[in-house]
Amino acid sequence: MSLKTELTSADLSEIRQSALGAADPLGIAAELADAADDGYLADPEDAGYALALAAEIAESRSKLDAALKYVDRAVEAYGKRDDSQAAAAHALRARILFRAGRADEAMAELEPLRSLLTQHTDAAAYLSAALAVGGRTRVAEEWLTEAVQTTLADREKGQTAEPASADDAGLLFFLLQQRHRVRHALGLQHDAHDNLAERLETKLANTTAAAAEPGDDLLFWPQAEFDKLLAQWPDLAEAYGKSWDEHRAHLERELVRLAGAGRVGLTVLPGSVAGLDKFAGDPAETKTRAGYARQLATGPGQISWPPERNAACWCGSGNKYKKCCLPRSR
Known part of the structure; x- marks a missing residue:
């Protein structure tokens, strides 16, 4: 696999999903590092991301010296940025240090990130993952418990009742969820926070269904x-796009969004004007078109999504997916 000369953030995300299954993942890691060095990134701010990805690939192949070299450069590239991506790079460095038997250095890397548990939604995941690699799952449980208690106390100051949903809980949901998983791994009995985590997860599952x-x-x-x-x-141009290209782009983005939210078995529902016209109701109304979609979902003719990159695109253009609708999601 040879990387193209200019990589976007979307390209890097796609590489993250596919690199480990490539014939030469370590070669991809080296190319990512070269892209960061030689200015082959569409946005120079993505240098840290590219280097961290190279470090993850090397780590997955137990090339810890190379992984540490890449992640050190990633941390340097992020500089004084205090966003979640930069923090995740530090957590990745700690994880690699743990694997290399340098536990004290790893903990020194993680301690300053502890406060981020109450600031970044993904901090609970990357910090507990790093601590688990170092055999510090109990420490992860302690940190997460403290963060949950702090966040709950802040809600109580605002006289806010128990969260009504995962969305209402916000960052608290991610803390409760990760703490629940860590405690399960430790074999600990459920407490009130575990029960709240399960209630919120049930509500989220019902909403998703x-x-x-x-x-x-x-x-x-x-x-x-x-x-x-x-x-x-x-007037349906507002719902489906003013052109067929715009229509396909909207659909591809929606399918990518649903897949990212955990939906599986996604299909596209090919419609016809005659079919919509026959369906009871005014086609200008969303509920009518949604009813027509549900009817199509129970019959034949659905198009599975996504196709393979080199397969024919789902839209019927005759072009390969990678050259047709796949780029439209970006």
Whole structure:
């Protein structure tokens, strides 16, 4: 796999998902480092991200010297940035140090990040993961418990009741969730915080299940049908796009979003103007189009998503997915 000469943030995210399955992941790690060195990144601010990714790849192949070299450069590239990406790079460095048998240095790297548990939603995950590698799962439980108690105390000061949902809980949900997992790994009995974590996870699962019903956002209008659709109902351009390219881009982005939210078995629902016209209700109304989508979801003709990168694109253009709709999500 040879990386292209200019990498975007989206490209780096795609590499993160595919690099470990490549024939030469260590070669990709070296190319990522070269891209950061030689200015082959679309945004120079992504240098830390590229180098941290190279470190993860090297770590996964137990090349700890190379991994440490890459992650040191990643930390240097992030400089004084105090965002979550920079903090995650420090946690990655600690993880590699643990693997290299340098536990004291690893803990010194993690201690300053402890306060981030009440600031960054993903801090609970990367800190507990690093501590687990170092055999400090009990420490992770202590840090997470303290962060949960601090966050709950802040809610009580504002006289806020128990969170009604994961969204309402915000950062607290991620702390409770990660603490619950860590305590399960330690074999500890449930306490009140574990019970709250389970209640919120159940509410989230119920909400996700309710949202899983297909809506009109997964209706796909093949090019000829799209032209007919806008000719008959011009106002639907607001829902589906003013052009077929815009329509396909909207669908691809929505499918990527749903996949990122954990949805599996995603399919595109090809519609027809005749079918929508026959369906009971006013096509201008969202509920009518959503009902039509649910009808299509129970019948044949659905298009599985995503196709393989080199397979024909789902939109029927005849082009390869990687050259057609895949880039539209970016």
